[in-house]
Amino acid sequence: MQRVMIIGATSAIAEATARVYAKRGDALALLARNQERLQSMAEDLKIRGANKVLTRVIDVNDTENHTTSLDGTIAELDGVDVVLIAHGTLPDQRACEADISLTLNEFATNATSTIALLTHLANHFEQQGKGQIAVISSVAGDRGRQSNYVYGAAKGALTIFLQGLRNRLAPKGVQVLTIKPGFVDTPMTAEFKKGLLWAQPEQIAKGIVKGIDKRKDVVYLPFFWRYIMIIIRSIPERIFKKLKL
Amino acid sequence: MRISGWGNYPVIDSSVDSPLSPTQVEHCMLAGFNGIARGMGRSYGDSSLSSHVISGLSLHHLLDFDNETGVLRCQAGVTLADILDLFVPRGWFLPVTPGTKFVSVGGAIASDVHGKNHHIDGSFCEHITELDLMLADGRIERCSATHNRELFHATCGGMGLTGIILSAGIRLKPITSSYIDEVTLKAPDLTAIIEMFEQYLSSTYSVAWIDCAARGKRMGRSLLMLGEHAIDAPLRNATPHNRSLPFNMPEHTLNRYSIKAFNSVYYHRKFFARQQRRIHYDPYFYPLDGVLHWNRLYGKKGFTQYQFVLPQESSAEGMRQVLERIVSAGRGSPLAVLKSFGRENDNFLSFPRQGLQLALDFKINDGVFEFLNDLDSIVLDHGGRLYLTKDARMSEAMFKQSYPRWQQFMDVRTRYGADKVFNSLQSKRLGI
Ligand SMILES: Cc1cc2nc3c(=O)[nH]c(=O)nc-3n(C[C@H](O)[C@H](O)[C@H](O)COP(=O)(O)OP(=O)(O)OC[C@H]3O[C@@H](n4cnc5c(N)ncnc54)[C@H](O)[C@@H]3O)c2cc1C
Ligand SMILES: NC(=O)c1ccc[n+]([C@@H]2O[C@H](COP(=O)([O-])OP(=O)(O)OC[C@H]3O[C@@H](n4cnc5c(N)ncnc54)[C@H](OP(=O)(O)O)[C@@H]3O)[C@@H](O)[C@H]2O)c1
Numbered sequence: 001m002q003r004v005m006i007i008g009a010t011s012a013i014a015e016a017t018a019r020v021y022a023k024r025g026d027a028l029a030l031l032a033r034n035q036e037r038l039q040s041m042a043e044d045l046k047i048r049g050a051n052k053v054l055t056r057v058i059d060v061n062d063t064e065n066h067t068t069s070l071d072g073t074i075a076e077l078d079g080v081d082v083v084l085i086a087h088g089t090l091p092d093q094r095a096c097e098a099d100i101s102l103t104l105n106e107f108a109t110n111a112t113s114t115i116a117l118l119t120h121l122a123n124h125f126e127q128q129g130k131g132q133i134a135v136i137s138s139v140a141g142d143r144g145r146q147s148n149y150v151y152g153a154a155k156g157a158l159t160i161f162l163q164g165l166r167n168r169l170a171p172k173g174v175q176v177l178t179i180k181p182g183f184v185d186t187p188m189t190a191e192f193k194k195g196l197l198w199a200q201p202e203q204i205a206k207g208i209v210k211g212i213d214k215r216k217d218v219v220y221l222p223f224f225w226r227y228i229m230i231i232i233r234s235i236p237e238r239i240f241k242k243l244k245l
Numbered sequence: 246m247r248i249s250g251w252g253n254y255p256v257i258d259s260s261v262d263s264p265l266s267p268t269q270v271e272h273c274m275l276a277g278f279n280g281i282a283r284g285m286g287r288s289y290g291d292s293s294l295s296s297h298v299i300s301g302l303s304l305h306h307l308l309d310f311d312n313e314t315g316v317l318r319c320q321a322g323v324t325l326a327d328i329l330d331l332f333v334p335r336g337w338f339l340p341v342t343p344g345t346k347f348v349s350v351g352g353a354i355a356s357d358v359h360g361k362n363h364h365i366d367g368s369f370c371e372h373i374t375e376l377d378l379m380l381a382d383g384r385i386e387r388c389s390a391t392h393n394r395e396l397f398h399a400t401c402g403g404m405g406l407t408g409i410i411l412s413a414g415i416r417l418k419p420i421t422s423s424y425i426d427e428v429t430l431k432a433p434d435l436t437a438i439i440e441m442f443e444q445y446l447s448s449t450y451s452v453a454w455i456d457c458a459a460r461g462k463r464m465g466r467s468l469l470m471l472g473e474h475a476i477d478a479p480l481r482n483a484t485p486h487n488r489s490l491p492f493n494m495p496e497h498t499l500n501r502y503s504i505k506a507f508n509s510v511y512y513h514r515k516f517f518a519r520q521q522r523r524i525h526y527d528p529y530f531y532p533l534d535g536v537l538h539w540n541r542l543y544g545k546k547g548f549t550q551y552q553f554v555l556p557q558e559s560s561a562e563g564m565r566q567v568l569e570r571i572v573s574a575g576r577g578s579p580l581a582v583l584k585s586f587g588r589e590n591d592n593f594l595s596f597p598r599q600g601l602q603l604a605l606d607f608k609i610n611d612g613v614f615e616f617l618n619d620l621d622s623i624v625l626d627h628g629g630r631l632y633l634t635k636d637a638r639m640s641e642a643m644f645k646q647s648y649p650r651w652q653q654f655m656d657v658r659t660r661y662g663a664d665k666v667f668n669s670l671q672s673k674r675l676g677i
Contacts, residue, residue, distance in 0.1 A: 010265070012303075034265065034266070036266045036267075036268055037265050037266050040266070040306045040308065040320070041306060043306065043307070043308055043309070044305075044306035044307045044308070047307040047308075047309070047310050047331075048307065048331060187263055187265070187303065190261070190263060191246075193246070193247075
């Protein structure tokens, strides 16, 4: 049995991932800000086979409370083997361009808050000398585009932070996994028209658990995004800047 | 967002909300919601279409399971596929299942769906212990066959027109294996198949595949498929299917000739009058689910399913007239499912009633609506009716004539203030 802690647990991708662990009979700690949703999610996961399910309400932007929340959860769960950080928002890029504080808030939710959580968690994992840290970044962090560079910059920052953390924790036996989904059909993207490139959260969840089980460093989900992003990254900037992306 | 039913006809623009909790559904109500609930969109026509829609799919939590009684309480967005996945290995099965598992519990209740065991076990809602409904004013009302009865009988089969179903209790049925023992019998004509339905009334599952292109003496020739849960076989999950058709097929893929060829191959495939096999429940109940989005085979214009039931007394004659009409018009259907229903229940708008029912698919093309109007008169003349969850075109007059309890249904809706808030393209067309 693994002890799995999920931050941003009410996200569609996180919930689908939690169901995979529940089916295996693992113990789960769910952290998110919607109490009602957390509660009914916990009952659901128990019926699906989870060994036990704890919940805790947190707002990831309340960084002062992180230490207490994280330590409290780890104690209640009796230790932790796997952490998945999944929360995020998809900013309205246009609105951000007209509003400094909105831009900074979005950056905080998608980058700073996670960096804060990881700063504390990294020390815990380093000390215990084992365990697995998985964080959902995005393909959007691989290159800045006019249509969503606030989000992209935050995810890019996260990706670089995770690279450094992996480099630090690898010798200590701790896995750090960067998860880069492409388009996923979730509440975050409810407004988008869905086409062939879109994946379901269950598909992404399988890829996440596989990436954790196989102790991978970086996974693109579904896999073909790796190749799409190789192409996108290889376009010279002098051409790229003229594209409407 | 562009949405449609399974028939891809009609397609409309709609704004879709996906509340994550009952409280968020309440917020929608208090913010002046006017429209209809939607589940997996497996109803064929316009039942789940409206310019504003609440998707129940994010309400997908299991709430409680009682190992002794088999009663599962869950939110309305849970799919039958999800329930099977989890509970078949534990020895439980759905009490009633439609021909696809990709439907939500809310949708199954709102259409009061039936399965191959209708003649014995009735329809889906007869196995619902109680349900929680969000009313137009944001209040939650619990109802069952014994408590708030009228609201219950209006909601079961009520096509989402009484409120948003939030959760329900379903009595699952115990099984000892995930396999079905199936026997297939040949019926040479319509008289024979009607007799065989009678003769095999005690079979748990029975359904026939009828060759609508057969004429003359062979008219109504069918294959009757009977099924029983196998006892001495393992409890095993289905293997995942993923053979999705990513594109709409060119218009001519399914034409009159290919349909005819398909029909006669299917019939002659069975060389003997009686064939027996043991088959996993998944291909047995959901043969079409293996090809996700097979509806795209019908091309961009979409299709409609014509499903009707005729009362026992006039079944034979009415069915003969319908088949004659189909043959003379040269409009076949690759999928024609014939079944003999058991008794009618107390729900105001439920489809099943004792007698024969037939389901036929028709591509939307020139003349199809005129043709279906002709079938309508045959169905009406014989006292029959159409299944609302498959309908995209029935007239108000036909609906009101063939669903005699519609007025009682309206009374309940009005009493709960649902008539001003919940409506679909279908309800507007039908004048309710
Ligand atoms: C291949 C195939 C085979 C089928 N076989 C059968 C069969 O054998 N027997 C049978 O009876 N049916 C059958 N059906 C029809 C299907 O079972 C019904 O249309 C069912 O209602 C679809 O459920 P859904 O979740 O997709 O609902 P939708 O299609 O999204 O909605 C259907 C109706 O339910 C209402 N509804 C949905 N969710 C809620 C909610 N939470 N609260 C209130 N109202 C709600 C909608 O308003 C709408 O009126 C079949 C369909 C397909 C595609
Ligand atoms: N969907 C995609 O196409 C896609 C693609 C690439 C990467 N991703 C990433 O995948 C992750 C999961 O997203 P999703 O697609 O599953 O979307 P989602 O269902 O909308 O999940 C986002 C979650 O983040 C939570 N959250 C937002 N702000 C928070 C805060 N301040 N404190 C606590 N929780 C907060 C939300 O909680 P509330 O419900 O309480 O608001 C919600 O549960 C995100 O990191 C996202 O950036 C998604």
